[in-house]
Amino acid sequence: EVQLLESGGGLVHPGGSLTLSCAASGFTFSAYAMNWVRQAPGKGLEWVSTVQTPPNIFYADSVKGRFTISRDYSKSTVYLQMNSLRADDTALYYCTKDQGRGRGFHIWGRGTMVTVSS
Amino acid sequence: DIQMTQSPSSLSASVGDRVTITCRASQDISNYLAWYQQKPGKVPNLLIYTSSTLQSGVPSRFSGSGSGTDFTLTISSLQPEDVGTYYCQKYDSDPWTFGQGTKVEIK
Numbered sequence: 001e002v003q004l005l006e007s008g009g010g011l012v013h014p015g016g017s018l019t020l021s022c023a024a025s026g027f028t029f030s031a032y033a034m035n036w037v038r039q040a041p042g043k044g045l046e047w048v049s050t051v052q053t054p055p056n057i058f059y060a061d062s063v064k065g066r067f068t069i070s071r072d073y074s075k076s077t078v079y080l081q082m083n084s085l086r087a088d089d090t091a092l093y094y095c096t097k098d099q100g101r102g103r104g105f106h107i108w109g110r111g112t113m114v115t116v117s118s
Numbered sequence: 119d120i121q122m123t124q125s126p127s128s129l130s131a132s133v134g135d136r137v138t139i140t141c142r143a144s145q146d147i148s149n150y151l152a153w154y155q156q157k158p159g160k161v162p163n164l165l166i167y168t169s170s171t172l173q174s175g176v177p178s179r180f181s182g183s184g185s186g187t188d189f190t191l192t193i194s195s196l197q198p199e200d201v202g203t204y205y206c207q208k209y210d211s212d213p214w215t216f217g218q219g220t221k222v223e224i225k
Contacts, residue, residue, distance in 0.1 A: 044217075045154070045205050047213055050214065105162075106173065109161075
């Protein structure tokens with residue numbers, strides 16, 4: 001069974017840092033792009049970042065220069081390092097798996113909550 | 119960047135009604151459009167990709183159409199379990215922008 005398990009969320013002060021992890025299982029991790037999507041409380045979905053394979057990397061303008069996505073093939077894990085966090089980064093962060101060949105994000109984790117507050 | 123605009127923002131319809139949600143891209147995205155359903159308190163679920171291809175396991179009452187800038191998601195006969203928010207997403211190139219969502223309720 002394909003699974004994505006996020007971890008690393010929590011409460012952080014403005015300006016602080018946090019690193020999210022997404023452990024993947026049940027598929028060939030090296031063959032698919034992975035993504036982070038976030039959802040602020042009561043709001044819609046916002047694409048955050050994508051790491052393709054080979055590792056072309058993309059970021060939303062709202063996080064560019066502050067967030068860094070990476071993947072560890074040996075651990076089948078994708079990371080999102082978040083620096084200079086702001087209140088508007090408060091959201092549930094989902095890890096998603098690309099279905100490949102332009103067929104959308106077909107697997108979503110349950111998400112990990114990040115709260116930025118003083 | 120290309121903007122994705124959904125309409126309406128919300129709708130209320132009766133069980134059995136035909137429901138249509140529209141998604142408009144500010145520039146041509148060919149058919150690189152997906153639709154997702156998010157039921158209350160749940161994780162989003164992929165319904166349709168490449169504008170009109172039904173994801174495996176999705177009921178056939180869901181269908182998608184369109185290309186270029188104008189796209190439509192149709193529920194042919196609304197069911198109680200279809201309550202939720204629906205999002206379109208472009209994926210022709212980055213950023214992989216979502217629409218703002220359409221909330222569907224039962225009248």
